[in-house]
Amino acid sequence: xxxSFKANKIHIGIFGKRNSGKSTLMNVMLGQDFSIVSNVSxxxxxVNQKAMELLPIGSVIFMDTAGxxxxxxxxxxxxxxxxxxxxxxxxxxxxxxxxPITEVEEDFLKTLSDRKIxxxxxxxxxxxxxxxxxxxxxxxxxxxxxINLSLLSDKDARDKIKQGLIKILPxxxxxxxxxLNWLVEENDNIILVxxxxxxxxxxxxxxPQVQIIRNILDKNCTCMVCKEDKLERVLNNLKEKPKMVIxxxxxxxxxxxxxxxxxxxxxxxxxFARLKGDFQTFLEGxxxxxxxxxxxxxxxxxxxxxxxxxxxxxxxxxxNLVQKYTGKTLNFEFYSGYDFPDNIKNYxxxxxxxxxxxxxxxxxxxxxxxxxxxxxxxxxxxxxSKCLGILDRAVKMF
Ligand SMILES: Nc1nc2c(ncn2[C@@H]2O[C@H](COP(=O)(O)OP(=O)(O)OP(=O)(O)O)[C@@H](O)[C@H]2O)c(=O)[nH]1
Ligand code: SF4
Ligand SMILES: [Mg+2]
Numbered sequence: 001x002x003x004s005f006k007a008n009k010i011h012i013g014i015f016g017k018r019n020s021g022k023s024t025l026m027n028v029m030l031g032q033d034f035s036i037v038s039n040v041s042x043x044x045x046x047v048n049q050k051a052m053e054l055l056p057i058g059s060v061i062f063m064d065t066a067g068x069x070x071x072x073x074x075x076x077x078x079x080x081x082x083x084x085x086x087x088x089x090x091x092x093x094x095x096x097x098x099x100p101i102t103e104v105e106e107d108f109l110k111t112l113s114d115r116k117i118x119x120x121x122x123x124x125x126x127x128x129x130x131x132x133x134x135x136x137x138x139x140x141x142x143x144x145x146x147i148n149l150s151l152l153s154d155k156d157a158r159d160k161i162k163q164g165l166i167k168i169l170p171x172x173x174x175x176x177x178x179x180l181n182w183l184v185e186e187n188d189n190i191i192l193v194x195x196x197x198x199x200x201x202x203x204x205x206x207x208p209q210v211q212i213i214r215n216i217l218d219k220n221c222t223c224m225v226c227k228e229d230k231l232e233r234v235l236n237n238l239k240e241k242p243k244m245v246i247x248x249x250x251x252x253x254x255x256x257x258x259x260x261x262x263x264x265x266x267x268x269x270x271x272f273a274r275l276k277g278d279f280q281t282f283l284e285g286x287x288x289x290x291x292x293x294x295x296x297x298x299x300x301x302x303x304x305x306x307x308x309x310x311x312x313x314x315x316x317x318x319x320n321l322v323q324k325y326t327g328k329t330l331n332f333e334f335y336s337g338y339d340f341p342d343n344i345k346n347y348x349x350x351x352x353x354x355x356x357x358x359x360x361x362x363x364x365x366x367x368x369x370x371x372x373x374x375x376x377x378x379x380x381x382x383x384x385s386k387c388l389g390i391l392d393r394a395v396k397m398f
Contacts, residue, residue, distance in 0.1 A: 009051055009059040010173055011088050012165070015112070016095035017105055018042050018067030021124040024151045025095055026064040028158050029054070035064045042070055045078050047085045056278030056367040057165060057174070063089065069104045086115060090173050091165065094121045094143065098129030101138050109142035118168040119143040122161065126150040144168040159372055166364045175360035178215050179271040183264075183397060186220040188243035191235070193228050195251045199312075208268045208356050212246060231258050244397070246271065249384040250317075256390050264397040269354045269381020276355040277363045277379060279398060281371075285378035286386050288349045294328045296348035301366075302336035303358040318351060318383060325387040340366045350377040 014022045023035035023044050035048050049063040063085055066078035086092075092112045096105060112119050121143040123131050127150040131139075139146055145164045149157050166174070184190060194200075194209055216223040221243070226234050228251040235242070235258070244264040247255040252267055259265045273282045292298075300314045319332045335341050338358075344350065350370050355363050370377040385391040 009061045010057065010169065011061050011063060011090050012093060013063045013065060013085050013089035013091070013117075014093045014095060015065055015068060015082065015108060017069040017102065020067070020095040020097050021122075021151050022067070022095050023048075023064050025093065025122065025124070025161070026050070026062050028151055029062055029161065031158070042067060042078075045074075047081055053280065054162065054165075056281045056364050056371070057162065057169070058278065068108050069102070083111075086111070086117065089117055091169055092117045092119050093161070093165075094119050094139070095124055096121070096131070096135075096139070097125040098123070098131045100132055101135035106138055106142075109139065113142040118170060119145075120161070120164045120168050121146040122151075122164075123148045124151050127153045156372075159368065163365070163368055166361060166368065169361075171359075171361075174364070176275065177211070178218070179212055179275050180215045180219060184216075184219055184221050184243055188219075188221045189238065189240060190216050190221055190223055191231070191242050191245045192223060192225045193231055193245060193247035193251055193255050194225060195228055195248050206356075208272055208354060209248075212268060212271065228254055228258075231255060235259070249381045250313075252385060252390055252394070253388045256393060266394045266397060267381050267385065269379060270385065270394050272354045272356065273379050273381060274398075276358070276360050277352070278367055279395075281367055282378045282382050283395060285349065285376035286382045286391065288376040288378070289322060289326065289383065289386055292322075292326050292328055292330060292348055295331060296328075297331045297333060297346050298322070299341070299344060299347045299350045300332055300334050301340070301350055302334075302353040303338070303355045303362070305336050313380060314351075314353060318380060321384060321387040322351075340369060344370065344375055345373050347375050350375055351383050352377060352379045354380055 014025055016022050018041040023037045026035045027033055027037065030050055030052055034050055036043055044064055044066050047063055047065050049061050051061045054060045065082040065085055068079050068082050070078050094109060109119065119142055121139045123146065126148050145168050147160050147164050149160055151157050194205055213223055224234055242263060245259045247267055249267040249269050256265060273279050300318060302314055315334055323330055367377055382391065385394040
């Protein structure tokens with residue numbers, strides 16, 4: 001399953017004139033000495049690429065390239081390779097320093113822009129000098145975002161670049177709308193379990209469930225929908241084993257008893273953790289529940305002011321579940337709305353809602369704020385599964 005993710009990695013090309021700091025940037029992002037860095041102009045002679053999991057954005061491939069201003073015969077061949085790399089990139093990081101922008105640099109920016117490749121411009125070596133206003137204007141003309149920094153001395157360089165990427169990545173790259181990607185194949189049967197209790201909205205089913213049904217149909221799979229008390233009957237009546245069962249988190253415990261171990265089982269909110277946030281970050285954040293201390297402060301955060309399936313999941317059910325699971329008394333604070341609180345440093349954990357009313361870019365910005373403050377963050381679905389002791393099963397298929 002994991003291998004099939006490769007084709008879908010976000011390709012990030014690093015471009016710039018020789019010695020601007022491209023390889024340094026690559027190493028900063030990778031957190032390791034991968035590309036050779038030196039003050040000799042033209043050190044990188046080929047396209048060096050490396051895949052990584054760039055939390056919270058997802059799977060990416062960074063591509064370090066040779067400077068596009070190389071001039072001798074061999075240099076021109078290198079430049080050709082750099083230009084060829086443009087065919088593979090989803091987004092370009094343009095690296096320059098404080099020296100005035102040259103014609104070659106402007107031409108390259110124009111090429112990226114003509115090809116509709118979003119540009120994040122990094123004006124590097126801030127420790128040594130500042131770029132003139134005229135050059136800055138040229139860069140701004142072509143770039144979606146410009147960041148001044150020093151890759152060598154700025155400790156936050158990596159986070160600043162990640163934030164820049166979150167801002168400029170195209171919607172379809174940063175927020176795929178297919179929650180079932182890589183999980184099902186054509187003709188698979190999928191069962192959805194939707195409890196209709198007093199909290200369910202009248203005469204309709206909620207947006208995340210509708211979206212999953214649409215995803216199932218788009219994949220030419222078959223979708224069966226039932227309440228939890230009918231699940232056993234549906235399973236018994238099926239001639240073919242279903243590929244997966246997806247349940248509302250609140251029914252997870254009873255559903256997990258009914259669904260045999262050889263059938264994948266997960267919840268709507270865990271599927272949405274991939275679409276609206278970052279699965280890995282949330283999974284790591286969930287670990288914090290085991291390390292909570294008495295009286296720790298926990299922020300329960302909802303992206304909108306109204307929850308369509310009753311207002312007590314965040315305020316009552318999650319706090320009760322976490323306290324019962326940990327056996328500790330914890331202080332829960334609640335926040336709902338389109339903004340995110342500025343001061344989060346006093347929280348031991350942030351538990352976020354499924355974020356169905358917001359987009360992934362917004363969620364990633366929140367995750368980055370939490371990461372910058374070193375606060376673990378997770379979501380409702382993962383917390384519920386964890387506290388019910390079924391998280392391992394719910395995430396097994398990913
Ligand atoms: N002062 C200063 N020097 C930097 C900074 N970032 C990179 N350098 C230095 O600039 C030089 C070139 O860095 P590289 O990362 O090799 O640059 P490059 O763009 O990959 O160069 P080529 O591969 O030759 O095209 C090295 O000596 C780096 O240490 C910075 O923020 N400040
Ligand atoms: S955005 Fe959050 S709080 Fe609002 S309906 Fe969706 S899951 Fe509930
Ligand atoms: Mg280099």
